[in-house]
Every structure is written in C-alpha cells, then in structure tokens.
Amino acid sequence: MTKITTNQYILIAVFCILTSKLMTMPTVIFNYAGKDAVFSVMLNIAIELILVLLITGLIKKYNNTTFFELLKLKFKKIIAIIIASILALFLLFKGVFLIQETISFFTLSLFQSINMWLLIIPSILTILYISYKGLSAIGRSIDIYWVFVFLALIIVFVISITKVDFTANLPYFENGFLPFLTGSMHSLFYVGNSLILLLFMGKVEIKPSLFKYTSLFSCGMAFFATFNIFIFYNLFENFVPYCTFALSNLSQYNPFVTELGHIGWLSIVESTINLIFMSSIFCYCVRQYLQFSFCINKKIIAAIISGGLYFVVMYLFSFDLYKMLAFIKDYAYIYSLVLIPIIIILCIVLHSTYKKPSLTTNIYIKGKQNAKV
Amino acid sequence: MSITQKTDALKQMLNNSQDITTRLFICKNNTKCGLVFIDSAVDKLLLSSSVIEPLQKFDFTNNKDNDITSIQQTIIAYTSVKTVKTIEDTLQDILNGFCAVLFEDCQTILMVECAKWITRLPSEPPTSAVIHGPREGFVEDITINMSLIRKRLKTKELKVEQLIIGKETQTQVRVCYLSNIADNNVVKKILTKLKQIKIDGIIDSSYLASFLGDNKGSLFKQVGTAEKPDVVVAKMLEGRIAVVVDGSPFVLTLPFLYIEDLQSSNDYYLSPAHATFMRIMRCFGLFGAIILPGIYVALLVYHYEIIPIKLLITITNSIQGIPLPPFIEVLFIIVMFECLYEASLRMPRYIGLALSIVGAIILGDTAVKAGLISSPGVLVVAVAGMLSYTVPDQSAQISVLRVIFTIIGGIFGLYGLILGGMVLIAYLASMTSYNSPYLAPLSPFIIPDQKDGILKRSLNQQKTRPQSIPNKNARRQG
Numbered sequence: 001m002t003k004i005t006t007n008q009y010i011l012i013a014v015f016c017i018l019t020s021k022l023m024t025m026p027t028v029i030f031n032y033a034g035k036d037a038v039f040s041v042m043l044n045i046a047i048e049l050i051l052v053l054l055i056t057g058l059i060k061k062y063n064n065t066t067f068f069e070l071l072k073l074k075f076k077k078i079i080a081i082i083i084a085s086i087l088a089l090f091l092l093f094k095g096v097f098l099i100q101e102t103i104s105f106f107t108l109s110l111f112q113s114i115n116m117w118l119l120i121i122p123s124i125l126t127i128l129y130i131s132y133k134g135l136s137a138i139g140r141s142i143d144i145y146w147v148f149v150f151l152a153l154i155i156v157f158v159i160s161i162t163k164v165d166f167t168a169n170l171p172y173f174e175n176g177f178l179p180f181l182t183g184s185m186h187s188l189f190y191v192g193n194s195l196i197l198l199l200f201m202g203k204v205e206i207k208p209s210l211f212k213y214t215s216l217f218s219c220g221m222a223f224f225a226t227f228n229i230f231i232f233y234n235l236f237e238n239f240v241p242y243c244t245f246a247l248s249n250l251s252q253y254n255p256f257v258t259e260l261g262h263i264g265w266l267s268i269v270e271s272t273i274n275l276i277f278m279s280s281i282f283c284y285c286v287r288q289y290l291q292f293s294f295c296i297n298k299k300i301i302a303a304i305i306s307g308g309l310y311f312v313v314m315y316l317f318s319f320d321l322y323k324m325l326a327f328i329k330d331y332a333y334i335y336s337l338v339l340i341p342i343i344i345i346l347c348i349v350l351h352s353t354y355k356k357p358s359l360t361t362n363i364y365i366k367g368k369q370n371a372k373v
Numbered sequence: 374m375s376i377t378q379k380t381d382a383l384k385q386m387l388n389n390s391q392d393i394t395t396r397l398f399i400c401k402n403n404t405k406c407g408l409v410f411i412d413s414a415v416d417k418l419l420l421s422s423s424v425i426e427p428l429q430k431f432d433f434t435n436n437k438d439n440d441i442t443s444i445q446q447t448i449i450a451y452t453s454v455k456t457v458k459t460i461e462d463t464l465q466d467i468l469n470g471f472c473a474v475l476f477e478d479c480q481t482i483l484m485v486e487c488a489k490w491i492t493r494l495p496s497e498p499p500t501s502a503v504i505h506g507p508r509e510g511f512v513e514d515i516t517i518n519m520s521l522i523r524k525r526l527k528t529k530e531l532k533v534e535q536l537i538i539g540k541e542t543q544t545q546v547r548v549c550y551l552s553n554i555a556d557n558n559v560v561k562k563i564l565t566k567l568k569q570i571k572i573d574g575i576i577d578s579s580y581l582a583s584f585l586g587d588n589k590g591s592l593f594k595q596v597g598t599a600e601k602p603d604v605v606v607a608k609m610l611e612g613r614i615a616v617v618v619d620g621s622p623f624v625l626t627l628p629f630l631y632i633e634d635l636q637s638s639n640d641y642y643l644s645p646a647h648a649t650f651m652r653i654m655r656c657f658g659l660f661g662a663i664i665l666p667g668i669y670v671a672l673l674v675y676h677y678e679i680i681p682i683k684l685l686i687t688i689t690n691s692i693q694g695i696p697l698p699p700f701i702e703v704l705f706i707i708v709m710f711e712c713l714y715e716a717s718l719r720m721p722r723y724i725g726l727a728l729s730i731v732g733a734i735i736l737g738d739t740a741v742k743a744g745l746i747s748s749p750g751v752l753v754v755a756v757a758g759m760l761s762y763t764v765p766d767q768s769a770q771i772s773v774l775r776v777i778f779t780i781i782g783g784i785f786g787l788y789g790l791i792l793g794g795m796v797l798i799a800y801l802a803s804m805t806s807y808n809s810p811y812l813a814p815l816s817p818f819i820i821p822d823q824k825d826g827i828l829k830r831s832l833n834q835q836k837t838r839p840q841s842i843p844n845k846n847a848r849r850q851g
Binding site for chain 2: 106
C-alpha cells in the first residue's frame with residue numbers, strides 16, 4: 001500500500017489547522033461575537049487541535065489498518081457505512097465550500113471581469129486530477145507547497161504586525177460570555193478539517209516522533225493562525241463585517257503594504273494553493289468513501305463521481321459563496337455540532353478498545369519470515 | 374568442399390554484397406586459405422601483417438591434424454581470435470567486423486577481430502562544456518566509451534553485462550554498475566526491460582530511453598543522459614546504473630531524478646557556496662522560463678492592478694497602438710522565437726549565425742518599430758527564452774510548457790496559472806523512476822539528501838550516498 005511519510009502527515013495536519021481559518025471565518029464569527037471574536041477563534045482552533053491530536057494518536061496505534069476497515073472490524077458493516085457516509089457528506093460539503101471560497105475571493109480580489117465557468121471548471125478538474133493521482137501525489141505535493149504557503153503567511157504577518165494597535169478591541173467580554181460562545185457555535189463548520197486525517201489511517205509511515213512533532217507543529221500553527229486573526233481584528237476593528245476574506249484584506253488594504261507596493265497577490269496565491277490543495281484532499285477522501293461503500297474498484301470512476309458531486313453541490317448553491325455562508329451559519333453548524341462530538345467519542349472508544357498485537361503473533365510472523373529467507 | 378566454394382558460399386549467404394571481400398592465398402606447403410571480411414569494416418593493414426603474412430609463412434606440414442587451436446595461439450598475432458562452429462555465428466561475426474579465416478580440409482572457421490570502424494577521438498562535448506573539471510567526452514564507439522569509464526573505475530566491482538539489441542542493427546548495449554553499490558532489483562528490472570525489447574534497430578541510446586522509462590508517453594525525461602565519463606562515474610558511485618549503447622555518445626543513467634537536470638558537473642568542481650547559488654539561479658531560471666510569458670499575459674489581460682503603477686504606465690505606453698491583444702501577441706512572439714531557434718539549428722553554421730542576427734536584431738527591432746509587436750512582449754519572451762538555457766537538458770520540455778502556460782494565462786489568468794502549476798506538480802510528484810520518486814529529494818523531502826539537492830555541501834560533509842537512489846551500501850566515506 002502507498003504510504004505518506006511522517007513529515008508529509010505532519011504538514012497535512014498543520015494545513016488542517018490553517019485552512020479556511022484565515023478566510024471567511026473571522027468575519028462570520030465577528031458578526032456574532034463582536035469584539036470577543038478572537039476568543040471564539042481560539043475555541044474553534046482549540047477544538048481542531050484536539051481533533052488533530054486524537055486522530056494522530058489513533059493513527060499511531062492502528063497503523064496497519066485503514067479507517068473504513070477499522071470501522072468494519074469494530075462495528076457491523078452497516079454501522080460502519082453509516083458513520084462513513086455521515087463523515088463523507090461533511091467532507092464533501094467542506095471540500096465544495098473550499099472551492100467556492102477560493103473562486104469567490106480570487107474573483108473579488110483580482111478579476112475585474114471573468115466568466116465564472118472559466119474558474120469553476122478548471123478548479124473541479126484540478127481537484128479531480130489530484131484526487132485521482134492519489135496519496136503519493138498528495139503527500140509529495142505538500143512537500144513543495146509548504147514552503148510557499150508558510151513564506152507568504154510570514155510575510156503578511158510581518159508587514160501587518162508593525163501597524164497593529166493591540167489595545168484596539170479592549171475591553172473584552174463586555175456583554176458576557178454568550179456572544180463568544182454563539183460566535184464559536186455558528187462557525188463550528190469551519191472546524192473539522194482534521195477529520196480527513198482519519199482517512200490517512202494505515203497509510204502513514206509511522207516514526208516514533210510522529211505524535212510529538214504533530215503536536216508541536218500543530219500547536220505552533222494554531223498559535224500563528226490565532227495571532228494572525230487577532231491582528232486582523234485589531235487592524236480593521238469595526239470594518240471587519242465588510243471584510244469577507246481576512247487574509248486577502250490583511251495584505252491588500254494594509255497601509256504598510258500600500259507603502260511598499262501592492263503585494264496582496266502574494267497572500268492570494270498562497271491561499272489559493274492552500275485551499276485548492278485541501279479541497280483535493282477532501283475530494284480524495286470522498287473518493288475513498290465511494291470506493292469503500294459502493295465497492296468501486298476503478299479509482300478514475302470514483303474520482304469522476306466525486307468531482308461530479310462537487311459540481312452538483314456547487315450548482316445547488318448557485319455557485320454563490322454568500323448562499324453557502326448563510327447555510328453554514330444557519331444550518332451546517334448543527335451538522336458539525338453533532339458530528340464532531342460523535343467523532344471525538346468514536347476516537348476515544350477506538351483508543352480505549354485498542355489491543356496491542358500479542359507477542360506470539362509477532363514471533364510467529366518473524367519466524368515465518370525467517371523460514372522464508 | 375574447396376576453399377573457393379567455402380568463401381563463395383559465405384559471400385552468398387551475406388547476400389552477395391559488394392563490400393564483402395574474399396581473399397584466397399596459398400601457404401608454404403600449398404595449403405589453401407581464404408579470408409572473408411567486410412571491406413569497410415576491417416583494418417586491412419593489420420590484417421595483412423598479422424594474419425596473412427604469418428599464415429603464408431606457416432608450414433602446415435608440421436600441423437598434421439589441422440590443429441586450429443595451435444594456429445590461433447601461435448600464429449595469429451591478434452588480441453581477439455576465436456573459433457566458431459555454426460554458420461550463423463560466422464555471418465554475425467563478419468558483420469561485426471571480424472575476419473573469417475577458412476582452411477582447406479578443415480570445418481572450423483577462425484574468426485579474427487580486426488574491426489576498424491570510423492570513429493572520432495574523445496573531445497569536449499558541445500552540450501556539456503565546463504569551466505573546471507575533466508573535458509573528455511564520450512564518442513560513438515562503445516569500446517572507447519567503456520575504456521573511458523574503466524579508466525576512472527579501476528575496481529573489480531564494476532560489472533558489465535552485454536546485450537545485443539536490434540534485429541537488423543545488432544547493436545551492442547552494455548549495462549554497467551558497481552555491484553557493491555547498485556541495487557540488485559533495479560539492475561534486474563533494467564536488464565529485464567532491455568531483454569524484452571524487440572525492435573529492428575537501435576540507432577542511438579535515445580531509442581532505448583523510450584523503452585526504459587517508467588512513465589510511457591510522458592513529456593518529461595525518464596532516463597538520465599550524460600556525455601561525460603566523469604558524470605557517469607559519479608552517478609554510478611551514487612548507485613545508478615549506466616547503459617552504454619554502441620553508436621551513441623550519450624550514456625543513459627537510471628534511476629533518473631528531475632533534480633539531476635538542475636545540477637551540473639561543474640558544481641562539483643567549484644566551491645559549495647557558488648554551486649548552491651548557481652543551482653538556485655537555475656531553479657529561478659526554470660520557473661521563469663516556463664511561466665514568465667504566462668504571467669505577463671495574465672497580468673495584462675486580467676490583473677493589471679497587481680503591476681506597480683509606474684511600471685504599468687510604461688507598459689501601457691509601449692503596448693498602445695499594437696493591433697494584437699497581449700495574449701495573441703505573446704503567443705506570436707513565442708512561435709517566432711521557436712521557429713527562429715529551429716531554423717538556426719538546422720541551417721549551416723555560418724548561415725545560422727547570420728539568421729540569428731537577422732531574426733533577433735533586424736526582425737525584432739523592425740517589428741517593434743512598425744508597431745506590430747510591443748517591446749515589453751519581445752523582452753519577456755526573449756528573457757524566458759534565455760532563461761530556458763540555464764537548464765539546457767530541460768529546454769525541450771520548457772518550450773512546450775511555456776506555450777501551455779501562456780495559453781492558460783491568457784484564458785484563465787493568474788488563477789489558471791496556479792491551478793496549472795498544481796496539476797504539473799501533482800503529475801511530477803506521482804511519477805517514479807525505478808521506485809525512486811521523480812521529484813526526490815525535494816518531494817518527498819529527504820533531509821540527508823539536501824546536502825546535494827538544491828543546496829550543495831562540501832564533499833567531506835557528504836558521508837552517505839543519496840537515499841533517493843536505492844543502493845546497497847549507504848556509506849561513502851569513513
């Protein structure tokens with residue numbers, strides 16, 4: 001079976017923490033939490049972090065079996081398919097949302113006028129292609145992208161931090177804890193990128209340092225992302241509701257950037273790579289689900305169906321990000337509210353029911369190998 | 374059967390070709406001998422001094438039982454002499470430049486290797502010129518090429534396997550590797566692939582390259598090529614396998630990684646800091662050569678607000694009045710550039726030089742002055758064209774990708790360029806060459822191999838062989 005390296009897994013986990021958190025999420029949260037939005041962001045990122053750590057722990061334990069196989073092993077097949085379907089539906093919608101987010105922010109930021117189809121069709125084809133190419137292509141691609149993504153993030157961060165007034169949003173919790181909790185709840189759909197990691201179970205070359213470094217780098221990225229959003233809130237203050245895409249606005253309308261010249265495109269390129277790549281991983285997960293549940297052997301067919309599903313969901317929302325955002329704020333968060341606790345419980349159950357492979361089995365296998373030699 | 378009948382029979386079996394020469398002569402005690410050889414393939418001077426003369430002086434009365442072995446061992450003053458029993462072998466050896474020596478009343482034929490194929494002497498290859506380091510290059514003769522390799526690898530671990538490929542050309546192919554370093558599975562896979570080739574002829578090593586690649590029909594190089602023995606030996610020391618083909622000055626090396634084309638043999642003879650700098654420049658060169666015209670078109674068509682205002686004003690002034698839209702204009706210049714390049718390659722050298730001057734200075738300048746194309750457009754394409762030669766081994770692929778990315782940039786803008794880049798990376802990342810990831814050691818990111826990746830550390834810090842290439846013996850030093 002093709003496997004990704006520990007480093008590639010860590011990078012994917014770090015991308016899960018980052019993805020989509022710096023785009024529409026800060027504005028959505030601000031609409032509910034106001035000045036306390038940064039705490040909602042912290043809570044959401046903390047939940048994401050917990051999911052990353054729980055799933056990484058599981059991956060380290062069950063390194064010889066895939067998630068779907070494990071579900072089948074632990075539960076009945078029908079229950080396994082139900083859980084997988086609930087998860088796949090979530091991942092499908094998240095993947096579609098990421099594309100829609102990319103297309104919309106790219107159009108708003110850089111295209112004066114372009115036919116929408118010229119963005120939709122290439123996006124879906126790219127995602128379909130990467131998901132079809134599979135695990136090794138995904139794993140190896142991230143080894144190249146991370147440099148550009150982190151470099152662009154750091155540049156945006158450095159040029160923004162010099163102009164920010166860190167006291168701008170003080171005092172916090174003027175209206176109690178309710179706005180902060182409401183903000184977090186209504187934006188819960190943004191959490192859960194890390195559920196894709198479940199589908200990497202059994203497909204990672206496990207090193208002893210896997211958990212340690214995943215925790216370290218994920219925490220680092222969680223801090224970095226939160227701090228960037230904190231800067232965004234303090235820089236734009238009451239104008240936040242008018243800034244749909246945090247990162248794009250952070251770099252495009254930052255006075256410091258304007259003095260330097262227009263380098264907002266740097267963050268736009270970075271975000272596009274990040275979002276499209278993550279959307280491809282979501283599509284890959286949907287493909288895996290289709291292959292598992294409907295016993296589709298040919299991966300090209302499963303990839304085409306996933307791409308088709310992406311298109312259908314986008315069509316249902318009339319290719320409109322704002323319709324999608326409204327749906328997320330009003331309904332989709334409920335789905336996350338149910339799914340995320342289920343996954344957390346599932347992870348805990350799988351952790352607790354884990355049995356170390358018995359020594360005799362190992363000896364038997366070792367002996368068999370020796371005999372073969 | 375008389376000696377005349379024998380030689381005539383051989384000639385007839387070789388289709389009575391006019392360049393098949395038969396020579397009959399009589400030895401001391403009236404024993405008749407005959408020679409059959411290809412006129413243009415043998416060294417006639419040596420043949421007469423080392424075969425005919427000694428045989429004419431030889432007294433066959435002492436050789437009562439027509440003992441060919443004693444003639445082979447004592448009379449023929451050639452390094453390679455053998456006896457053959459079958460007619461097929463005889464014919465094939467004659468075609469390979471051997472001279473068949475036939476004796477009256479003797480069934481065995483003596484084959485003397487006296488081939489003298491026209492070849493040139495090793496010289497500095499035009500495509501791999503270096504400032505420092507060895508200047509010897511391979512030639513079209515496999516024996517010379519093997520001697521160039523052997524000269525640098527005086528070890529019993531250098532193993533050479535020979536195959537004959539090509540039904541009509543009967544081309545010698547030698548697979549060379551260091552048996553204590555190269556991975557057996559890779560060697561086995563290469564030999565299996567070579568043995569499976571059923572083709573009428575192998576004219577050049579590039580013929581074999583298309584059979585040895587793992588990804589059929591790919592735009593990208595699947596097999597490494599080297600024109601210099603020092604490069605081949607360095608690659609073999611890293612665990613690669615070399616395939617030497619008779620008639621080709623290019624030796625193939627496998628497995629092949631994309632990064633090899635970003636490295637030059639010159640890097641290993643310069644200071645590591647300078648080599649690193651040059652490699653980074655090559656990466657920029659590669660990136661710019663592919664994407665620069667695409668970015669220029671995308672910016673002018675869709676995203677001119679990204680361009681700094683002063684630069685935008687300059688460009689706008691230059692493109693004012695140009696009848697073609699930027700997309701078509703740049704495509705037109707690229708096509709003209711490629712045609713000019715192709716024409717200058719095909720033309721005789723002195724005309725090619727004149728053509729370059731006419732194309733680059735007169736045509737370009739006149740077209741700009743006439744207002745048909747803009748000077749920024751010419752500049753961008755010229756810079757991209759020049760950059761492509763920072764990585765000369767990839768220039769063919771770059772030319773195709775440049776056109777593709779220009780079209781993508783013109784239709785889909787910067788967004789399309791990003792997506793195109795992502796598809797390209799996914800495609801390259803999914804490729805392997807004999808189980809080695811094509812983009813290694815960048816992707817997957819192999820930390821120990823970064824000592825000789827884009828960065829270059831000094832040789833005393835490279836204590837192990839690259840992990841990207843499967844090998845048996847990881848340690849290089851100590």
